[in-house]
Amino acid sequence: MTQKVRKAIIPAAGYGTRFLPATKAMPKEMLPIIDKPTIQYIVEEAVAAGIEDIIIITGKSKRAIEDHFDKNTELELDLMNKGKIAMLESVQKASNLANIYFIRQKEMKGLGDAIYTARTFIGNEPFAVLLGDDIVVAEEGDEPAIKQLMDEYHLTGSSVIGVQTVPHDQTHRYGIIDPLEQEGRLYKVKTFVEKPKQGTAPSNQAIMGRYVLTPKIFDFLAKKQVGAGGEIQLTDAIQMLNQVEPVYAYDFKGIRYDVGEKIGFIKTTIDFALHREFGDEIRQYMREKLEEE
Secondary structure: OOOOOOEEEEEOOOOOHHHOOOOOOOOHHHOEEOOEEHHHHHHHHHHHOOOOEEEEEEOOOOHHHHHHOOOOHHHHHHHHHOOOHHHHHHHHHHHOOOEEEEEEOOOOOOHHHHHHHOHHHHOOOOEEEEOOOEEEEOOOOOOOHHHHHHHHHHHHOOEEEEEEEOOHHHHHHOEEEEEEEEEOOEEEEEEEEEOOOOOOOOOOEEEEEEEEEOOOHHHHHOOOOEOHHHOEOHHHHHHHHHOOOOEEEEEOOOEEEEOOOHHHHHHHHHHHHHOOOOHHHHHHHHHHHHHHO
16 A cells, blocks of 8 residues: 655755846745745645645745745734735745745755755655646646645655646757557656757657655665766656656646746736636736837
8 A cells, every 4th residue: 555645845955046136035936926925835835735734945045935835924913903814814824834844955955956855754654745846737627736746646656747738849958768568648768868858859759847756765865876968867866766666647637837938927827817817807918018019
């Protein structure tokens, strides 16, 4: 019988250089999509999937993330006294989402090293990993992306990596799988390749920031093997894990938004705005701007 997946890691230690100078003093994970920081969307996905304990891997100048998920008694009292109940509830929601813990990655050595930093917190349990560069919105009737992977883990008893199809000319930007077999949305994988050179990718099924991993992964992360970009890559450790126990890939359902680069961030903001109470006003504004061109 497989263990329940109770814990999740959310790495948030990176410098956010693509968003400088905004991220010089503000964590990129705190940049808002409308009125909610990007990292809260990630935490909410984990909570909706039934995750109980979340550890966020932070770095220098990331204290704002901890403050966001902490209580702010003075602010809450002020909102209550002014009768701003909807605002009060939105502020309280962030601090009541889950049991959230923080640990600092002392040096920026890559995603693999960030995950390894949380090994004591995870212990000998399977766990989820959700990367902050990808917001995944479940369509009506579907489970959250990470819950889909958790369900596949319980069926297979093995690590499951979330993938989606990307254009062939974009494969060099992602970790890519070389599939052996396919059954529905589930793939048995021959190899995992981190950011293959353009034109050399074995498929266009790209790893998309959602993982459920067995604790055996820490044996390979402990090797501190340096990979692409001179960093310790999680994909390389997954490939080594795949040599000793099966690792599957699952083409999860959901609309993925790439908030890790500027164009994707802008598109995400527009799309989310169009689905808010002021969506019609945004549509009219966009029509007017396009007519000016």
